[in-house]
Amino acid sequence: MSRTKLPLIAVLCLVIIMAGVLSACQQKENGGNAAEGAxxxxxxxxxxxxxxxxxxxxxxxxxxxxxxxxxxxxxxxxxxxxxxxxxxxxxxxxxxxxxxxxxxxxxxxxxxxxxxxxxxxxxxxxxxxxxxxxxxxxxxxxxxxxxxxxxxxxxxxxxxFASGYGAFSMRKDILDKYKIDIATIKTIEDVGNVFKIVHENEPNLTTVAPSAESFLNQYRNFDGLGNDFGVLLNYGEKLEVVNLFKSEDYKNYLKLVRGWYQNGYISKDVTTTTEAVTPRVKAGSLFAYNTTWKPGIEQQESNMAGTPMFIVQTLDSFMPGSSVSxxxxxxxxxxxxxxxxxxxxxxxxxxxxxxxxLAYGIEGDHYVDKTGGTIGFPDGIDSKNSGYNLNMTWLLPNEFITKVWEGNQPSIWEDTRKFNETAKKSAALGFTFDNAKVATEITSVQNVYDEYRKVLENGVVDPDEYLPEMNAKLDAAGIDVIIEEKQRQLDEWASKK
Structure with missing residues (x-):
């Protein structure tokens, strides 16, 4: 059987077409990042x-x-x-x-x-x-x-994805100044004792401040299921949605921060100040703030605050249901x-x-290679005068492909993967609450919560007086409707797992 010979021009066309197909396939395999915009x-x-x-x-x-x-x-x-x-x-x-x-x-x-x-x-x-x-x-x-x-x-x-809850970031220079042994700071009571020493000796220094709206953002042992209007207590151990604001855990938390406020540890303008905590530490006006623990957290917070920080964790490491999202x-x-x-x-x-x-800026200008496979500031540059010192790899799309800042172990990203694997995990891990059916109730409940949250959860007012008042308004706003809908969705989600 004879074969038909293709003209030379046809062979060349076929080669060009196949090269184009191969290039397109390579682009697809590389994640679509080839120069499609060329x-x-x-x-x-x-x-x-x-x-x-x-x-x-x-x-x-x-x-x-x-x-x-x-x-x-x-x-x-x-x-x-x-x-x-x-x-x-x-x-x-x-x-x-x-x-x-x-x-x-x-x-x-x-x-x-x-x-x-x-x-x-x-x-x-x-x-x-x-x-x-x-x-x-x-x-x-x-x-x-x-x-x-x-x-x-x-x-x-x-x-x-996990967080070491109940953590506090404290200035090491102040701890050293008053000979406070950091090895003895382990519980929330120990933290309170440190605050007492610092406040008595540095009365013009704000002792502690919340890093968000209130300390409860990082001081928690419950799964908030997205908005805290219906939670799973005890680190999300059971798929039973309850009202956080009527729990003993919440009452105990309010008593804790109320004591701090009455003792003068928390500033009087805690509900109105908008300045982030690390610039306040950098300016020398704040001793401590709350955060969450993770591998490399001390170096991260030290870089952001412009001074060495010590981190103590008082609650367990935990992965709530919505942590991934x-x-x-x-x-x-x-x-x-x-x-x-x-x-x-x-x-x-x-x-x-x-x-x-995005994480560190331009090599040579904002960071340089250091020993041991890490990077750090160039000579003459520090966190206070750097033109780009974002220090927020945890917010970026993929911190696991960034370089490692000096002071951290070169293995920090692998350590973080292991941290995720070993932390307590909520029984609702992967569940995302859909607000649509209770949007009206959520708006009403949120408005009530916003009215009381900062003053209650930062210790400004007496919880014995204001917590019952808030709960009465939350009930009237429909918090039980939200809790029922969360439970319904959670049960349905669990049945399909």
Whole structure:
């Protein structure tokens, strides 16, 4: 049987076509990060995230370095908007409601409410088409943990999903000054004794401040199931939803912080101040604040505070049900280019150069290689004068591909993976509460809680008087309806596991 010979021009065409197919396949295998934008007009996006420290002065310089990579890889440039954490939620509410340009948003503080208002883009199709690198980095289990009613609206960031609750960050120079042995600080009673010593000797120094709205954000042994309006007590041991505000645990917590306030450890302006805690430590006006423990936390907080800090943990390490989905990266419906937004997120989850730029800034300017496989400040640069000292790898899409800051063990990211594995885990791990059916009640309950939260949970008022008053209003606002709906959804979720 004779073979028909192809003309030379046909052979050449076939070779070109096959080369193009092979290149496309390689791009797909690499997570879709090859230069799909080559030869096309560059798409401009806006990306927002909060900071718990000062906003970097040289953010534009770092932004341009990142854009050099993303323009080449996917034809995208991004404007980074890094916003003070105290103002972040309100600013996102305004941007989302006004339809302002917003393409990629950290979901910290915003995820539940933005979903409830229909302001987030569904991500399943976008992830499949433009986020293969994300799928490989996260794995299906973590991706599925952020679904709401089976639909994906946010992507979890790779970080410490567990938290060492009941932790406090304290200035080492003050501890050393009064010869306080840090090895003896283990319980919340020990912490109170330290506060007493510091307050008596440094009366003009604020002894302790909450790092968020109240100390309860990080001092907890319950699973809040998203909003604390119906919780699982005792580290989420049982799938029984109860009213936190009528529990003995909550009453004991209120008595604790009330004592601190009456003793003068907490400042009188605790309910009105908006300045983040680490700049206050850096300025020399604050001794301690509450936080959560994790591998490398002392170095992280020391970098942010500009002085060596000691961390003590008084409660157990715990992974609540919503821990994986507590700070996801989202694409708001404001975005006119959700496909490019997903491509950019894919680049962040998979590209080490992009992650290190966002995490630490520009090599040589903001950090240099140190001994033992770590990085640190260049000569003459420190946390106080650095032009880019974000120090928030835990908020970024994938901290596990960033370099390790000096003072940490080179194995910190592997240690963090093990920390996640060994912590207590809520029986509701992976459950996400859908607010839709009780949106009205949640708004009413939230309004009541906002009225009392800061004054009660920071010790400003007498809990014996104000807690019954708050509970009466919460009952009238419909908290029991929310609890019943949470229990119903939780039971349904558990039956399908």
């Amino acid at each position: 030869g096309q007009e560059t798409v401009s996006l806006v990306m927002t995230m909060p900071t718990f420290s000062t906003i970097p002065k040289e953010i534009t310089k770092v932004q341009e370095a990142m854009n050099e990579i993303s323009r080449k890889e996917i034809g995208v440039e991004v404007e980074l908007q890094i916003i003070d954490s105290a103002a972040y939620n309100q600013q996102m509410i305004l941007m989302l409601a006004s339809g302002e340009k917003l393409d990629i948003m950290s979901g910290l503080f915003t995820y539940s409410s933005a979903y409830q208002k229909g302001q987030l883009t569904e991500l399943d199709g976008l992830l499949e088409e433009h986020g293969q690198g994300i799928i490989k980095a996260l794995g299906e289990e973590y991706i599925n943990a952020t679904r709401i009613n089976g639909v994906l609206y946010g992507l979890p960031n790779l970080r410490d 507590s700070m996801p990266w989202t694409i708001p419906i404001n975005s006119e280019h959700p496909d490019k937004a997903m491509e950019y997120l894919n680049l962040l989850y998979t590209n080490e150069d992009m992650m290190n730029l």
